[in-house]
Amino acid sequence: GAVVSQHPSWVICKSGTSVKIECRSLDFQATTMFWYRQFPKQSLMLMATSNEGSKATYEQGVEKDKFLINHASLTLSTLTVTSAHPEDSSFYICSAKVGGFYNEQFFGPGTRLTVL
Amino acid sequence: QKEVEQNSGPLSVPEGAIASLNCTYSDRGSQSFFWYRQYSGKSPELIMSIYSNGDKEDGRFTAQLNKASQYVSLLIRDSQPSDSATYLCAVDGNTGKLIFGQGTTLQVKP
Numbered sequence: 001g002a003v004v005s006q007h008p009s010w011v012i013c014k015s016g017t018s019v020k021i022e023c024r025s026l027d028f029q030a031t032t033m034f035w036y037r038q039f040p041k042q043s044l045m046l047m048a049t050s051n052e053g054s055k056a057t058y059e060q061g062v063e064k065d066k067f068l069i070n071h072a073s074l075t076l077s078t079l080t081v082t083s084a085h086p087e088d089s090s091f092y093i094c095s096a097k098v099g100g101f102y103n104e105q106f107f108g109p110g111t112r113l114t115v116l
Numbered sequence: 117q118k119e120v121e122q123n124s125g126p127l128s129v130p131e132g133a134i135a136s137l138n139c140t141y142s143d144r145g146s147q148s149f150f151w152y153r154q155y156s157g158k159s160p161e162l163i164m165s166i167y168s169n170g171d172k173e174d175g176r177f178t179a180q181l182n183k184a185s186q187y188v189s190l191l192i193r194d195s196q197p198s199d200s201a202t203y204l205c206a207v208d209g210n211t212g213k214l215i216f217g218q219g220t221t222l223q224v225k226p
Binding site for chain 2: 034044046
């Protein structure tokens with residue numbers, strides 16, 4: 001399957017700081033990437049859809065000014081959590097959609113964010 | 117509201133048995149169906165994709181799709197303890213986004 005990487009794999013930061021998470025498709029070009037958040041023992045929650053060269057589309061209830069998404073190239077999307085607070089602590093996972101009719105999505109390994 | 121329903125489990129099977137995981141979906145227009153495996157603390161891994169009615173086999177895994185009944189299942193033959201994980205059913209809602217079920221936790225006991 002297609003390979004998606006994320007960096008960093010884990011981050012600990014102080015409340016009020018901003019954290020940037022990178023998502024890269026390593027062996028294919030992804031015009032569309034997705035950002036999810038997952039709390040312990042819960043299912044994935046889609047935060048936003050990131051399209052190369054255009055503004056991200058956010059799901060209802062997700063603050064676009066707090067979770068900044070940039071998809072500057074066909075292989076890179078970034079999520080910046082601005083002014084992070086302890087309630088933002090979670091497992092953030094990106095996925096990239098392989099083109100074509102069937103639209104398979106491959107997930108990155110995830111980034112575990114802890115805000116102190 | 118488009119929905120994907122799974123039994124949360126846990127589903128417990130002995131090693132070597134067949135594990136059967138089920139999923140129903142509400143949107144009749146759905147075209148693509150996926151099974152992901154997620155180990156605790158890890159991200160989901162795509163293990164099966166299915167698009168046509170019938171069965172699709174890949175090694176020990178068989179996905180079954182019945183669009184008339186809006187039902188998709190995953191069979192795992194010769195279950196191993198390493199198969200113990202949460203299995204997520206996902207449906208392409210024709211918006212480009214995947215709609216996930218809550219996941220079924222599978223426990224394979226040695």
